[in-house]
Amino acid sequence: MAALTNFVAFVVLALSLFLAVQARNRHRPSLDYEDRNEEDGPNYLIGVGRGDVTGPAAEVNMMGYANPSQQSSGIHFRQFSRAFIVMDPQNTTRTVFVSVDCAMISQILKIEVVKKLKPLFGNAYNESNVCLSSIHTHSGPAGFLQYVLFDVTSLGFVRESFDALVDGIVASIQRAHDNVVPGDIYLNQGELQDANINRSPTAYLNNPEAERAKYDGNTDKNMVVLKFVDQHGAGMGMISWFAVHCTSMNFTNGLISGDNKGYASLLFEADMNTDSLAGQGSFVAAFAQSNEGDVSPNTRGPHCQDTGLPCDLETSTCNGKSELCVSPGPGVDMIDSTRIIGEKQYSKAKELYNADMQVELSGPVQFALQFVDMSDVTVHFNSSYSAKTCKPAMGYSFAAGTTDGPGSFDFTQGDTDGNPFWNLIRNIIKRPSAEEEACHAPKPILLPTGEMTFPYAWQPDIVDIQLLRWGQLVVAAVPGEFSTMSGRRLRDTVQRAVLSKGLPDDTEVVIAGLSNTYADYITTYEEYQVQRYEGASTIYGPHTLAAFQQLYSQLAQDMVMEEAIDVGPSPPNLLSRQLSFLPPVVMDTTPLFRHFGEVIDDAGSTYHTGETVSVRFHSAHPRNNLQTQPEKMQKTVRQRRSLFRFFSWAHKKIQKFFSDPEEELDGTFLTVERKKDDGTFEVVHNDASWDTMFKWKRTNPVLGYSEATVTWTISPDTPSGTYRIRHFGHSKNLLGEITPFVGSSRQFTVSA
Numbered sequence: 094m095a096a097l098t099n100f101v102a103f104v105v106l107a108l109s110l111f112l113a114v115q116a117r118n119r120h121r122p123s124l125d126y127e128d129r130n131e132e133d134g135p136n137y138l139i140g141v142g143r144g145d146v147t148g149p150a151a152e153v154n155m156m157g158y159a160n161p162s163q164q165s166s167g168i169h170f171r172q173f174s175r176a177f178i179v180m181d182p183q184n185t186t187r188t189v190f191v192s193v194d195c196a197m198i199s200q201i202l203k204i205e206v207v208k209k210l211k212p213l214f215g216n217a218y219n220e221s222n223v224c225l226s227s228i229h230t231h232s233g234p235a236g237f238l239q240y241v242l243f244d245v246t247s248l249g250f251v252r253e254s255f256d257a258l259v260d261g262i263v264a265s266i267q268r269a270h271d272n273v274v275p276g277d278i279y280l281n282q283g284e285l286q287d288a289n290i291n292r293s294p295t296a297y298l299n300n301p302e303a304e305r306a307k308y309d310g311n312t313d314k315n316m317v318v319l320k321f322v323d324q325h326g327a328g329m330g331m332i333s334w335f336a337v338h339c340t341s342m343n344f345t346n347g348l349i350s351g352d353n354k355g356y357a358s359l360l361f362e363a364d365m366n367t368d369s370l371a372g373q374g375s376f377v378a379a380f381a382q383s384n385e386g387d388v389s390p391n392t393r394g395p396h397c398q399d400t401g402l403p404c405d406l407e408t409s410t411c412n413g414k415s416e417l418c419v420s421p422g423p424g425v426d427m428i429d430s431t432r433i434i435g436e437k438q439y440s441k442a443k444e445l446y447n448a449d450m451q452v453e454l455s456g457p458v459q460f461a462l463q464f465v466d467m468s469d470v471t472v473h474f475n476s477s478y479s480a481k482t483c484k485p486a487m488g489y490s491f492a493a494g495t496t497d498g499p500g501s502f503d504f505t506q507g508d509t510d511g512n513p514f515w516n517l518i519r520n521i522i523k524r525p526s527a528e529e530e531a532c533h534a535p536k537p538i539l540l541p542t543g544e545m546t547f548p549y550a551w552q553p554d555i556v557d558i559q560l561l562r563w564g565q566l567v568v569a570a571v572p573g574e575f576s577t578m579s580g581r582r583l584r585d586t587v588q589r590a591v592l593s594k595g596l597p598d599d600t601e602v603v604i605a606g607l608s609n610t611y612a613d614y615i616t617t618y619e620e621y622q623v624q625r626y627e628g629a630s631t632i633y634g635p636h637t638l639a640a641f642q643q644l645y646s647q648l649a650q651d652m653v654m655e656e657a658i659d660v661g662p663s664p665p666n667l668l669s670r671q672l673s674f675l676p677p678v679v680m681d682t683t684p685l686f687r688h689f690g691e692v693i694d695d696a697g698s699t700y701h702t703g704e705t706v707s708v709r710f711h712s713a714h715p716r717n718n719l720q721t722q723p724e725k726m727q728k729t730v731r732q733r734r735s736l737f738r739f740f741s742w743a744h745k746k747i748q749k750f751f752s753d754p755e756e757e758l759d760g761t762f763l764t765v766e767r768k769k770d771d772g773t774f775e776v777v778h779n780d781a782s783w784d785t786m787f788k789w790k791r792t793n794p795v796l797g798y799s800e801a802t803v804t805w806t807i808s809p810d811t812p813s814g815t816y817r818i819r820h821f822g823h824s825k826n827l828l829g830e831i832t833p834f835v836g837s838s839r840q841f842t843v844s845a
Contacts, residue, residue, distance in 0.1 A: 135275040138180040141330035141377040142268025145722035146261030148234035154247040156196035157231025158344040166347035167788040171781035175379040176265035192379035197611040201239035221462040232350035250671035279451040293625040336383040340497040341431040354380035356435030371781035382606040384580020391420035395496040420496040456564035461652035464661035483532035484543025485552040488629030511537030570608035590649035681713035690836025712801035713824035722760035768815040
């Protein structure tokens with residue numbers, strides 16, 4: 094009997110192992126292809142993927158400007174994670190570069206992404222070969238970083254923001270993994286003019302004249318483009334690196350947006366994925382960030398809002414006030430400015446992508462990562478002189494903001510003296526030690542964050558430094574915002590290091606900004622002395638850049654020579670300690686005899702291209718369901734059956750029970766639909782589209798009333814026909830039950 098039991102147990106175990114292996118293999122890319130040889134076959138195995146990372150679209154503070162009044166209130170277009178896997182043709186070494194439409198990459202974000210990848214792929218993807226880099230949009234939900242300073246205005250940690258990012262990034266990597274095929278990568282680069290300016294020119298001018306003379310201007314105009322093609326030459330994806338802040342949308346904006354880089358991605362993907370909805374299609378185009386620390390898209394330059402005159406150059410003030418000094422973008426408003434700067438990046442990237450003369454990447458795939466305690470690095474300048482970095486601290490000019498988003502009170506940029514009143518307020522919170530003040534000089538410390546530990550750390554001590562190599566291209570993934578000249582120095586440092594170890598002279602180095610961890614800004618030593626916003630936000634003191642140059646130089650040499658690398662001290666995982674004071678959604682209701690999805694203000698009967706359709710609905714809180722976009726969205730839907738419209742609760746129950754299964758679309762709060770000849774409707778726009786907007790507002794906080802307004806600006810190329818607009822949402826009752834609902838406008842005609 095015992096033998097029989099053991100035999101059965103063995104069979105069950107063997108079967109379980111077999112099924113587990115089969116399941117695991119389903120997640121492995123198919124790496125075999127016919128007629129490949131080492132000389133003539135594709136140089137790499139490559140995969141691309143996209144995932145929706147759009148967070149809560151209502152009543153959550155937005156990340157970037159640190160303005161408590163900037164709360165999410167809808168969606169202009171969705172935010173995405175775009176993943177690119179590069180492997181050698183033997184499948185021995187793999188790397189992942191991910192460009193994410195968010196403000197920055199949180200340390201805890203990468204920790205959690207790697208954790209979620211492990212049960213899917215084992216050790217294939219880890220902290221060393223996965224690089225997460227953000228585009229630095231200032232129009233996305235906050236609350237996803239693990240350090241206190243970054244979560245103050247969001248009322249602490251926001252789980253919905255965090256989960257949306259983690260899940261979307263993991264999904265993009267999964268899809269890229271599943272799409273791996275033999276292919277090639279081509280590199281091209283060229284200059285893009287009139288798309289950026291330096292917002293701290295006086296700090297830049299403090300750099301040595303001889304160094305400045307090597308360059309044409311005070312911002313980098315160079316765009317680097319990678320073209321990913323399969324073994325048949327068909328386009329799979331594109332990465333563009335260009336240095337410019339995603340601050341075309343200003344701090345008055347409440348709509349989730351990928352800003353200028355997100356829009357450039359939509360344009361490029363729309364070109365390559367014909368007949369696909371926004372955010373859909375196999376081609377993936379990332380407009381990644383670079384050394385944009387002091388680089389603004391608001392090209393008209395800083396002017397006083399009250400007089401129209403230029404601001405004071407050194408302090409960026411108007412009559413001593415920073416609040417009035419703002420740099421407008423090139424458009425008539427922030428949306429138009431986003432369009433202009435986005436189109437410029439898209440057009441240049443497309444030109445470089447389609448150019449005949451491109452460099453085909455070939456050679457090893459390599460990667461290297463090291464964790465470093467940046468609060469305690471000794472920088473060796475020569476045999477007789479060294480210096481140290483400092484514990485993190487923020488200077489006075491940090492509170493002054495920038496000409497993209499000015500601060501408040503009487504803080505000004507360029508402050509090297511401090512203020513007795515604010516020193517008194519600061520000392521109530523935490524007085525900096527004498528050692529810290531001396532280390533950061535000439536920065537007057539406003540917040541000694543490195544010495545503040547309640548309720549947990551305020552800024553990181555330990556950061557990641559990382560390098561990826563794909564043949565003749567080395568990607569320097571940096572944990573913050575490098576200024577123009579800082580980025581140039583780091584590029585030169587890494588290039589010298591890899592060339593010294595035998596890499597070819599045509600090796601290029603690109604800066605991938607805001608990667609893996611956010612450690613604020615990195616200026617040159619000379620720029621730091623001026624204490625503009627960027628210098629005041631260089632948190633490890635005046636020798637921060639020199640420390641990074643020293644570290645990246647050694648890491649680059651070790652990577653090329655395949656030396657053993659000391660990974661260094663592990664960063665803390667503070668996820669379990671996060672505090673949140675953001676109120677939850679209590680309930681949603683509608684006025685008596687109204688129902689969720691019911692139209693308040695309907696569309697007109699006839700429109701022409703160039704006009705805007707607007708429909709207002711009774712709605713519910715968008716945080717009840719983020720409507721995350723799936724990999725593929727259905728496009729054809731049947732007409733909605735008109736059901737009983739009694740009381741709100743009755744309508745919800747009936748609608749849930751009787752509505753068509755195709756009625757409720759996942760992945761969008763809205764659709765614009767065109768009627769086909771057979772009477773069905775086809776989705777032509779969703780809420781990831783540039784042409785639509787989803788705006789939400791609470792009309793009665795006590796009773797839980799809210800409204801949603803959906804707008805569609807009809808583009809000139811829209812076909813004539815019959816259309817309708819629909820709104821999708823989920824309501825929450827007092828018991829916490831979530832119920833989906835759908836609302837539809839009347840049908841209307843569109844003509845040229």
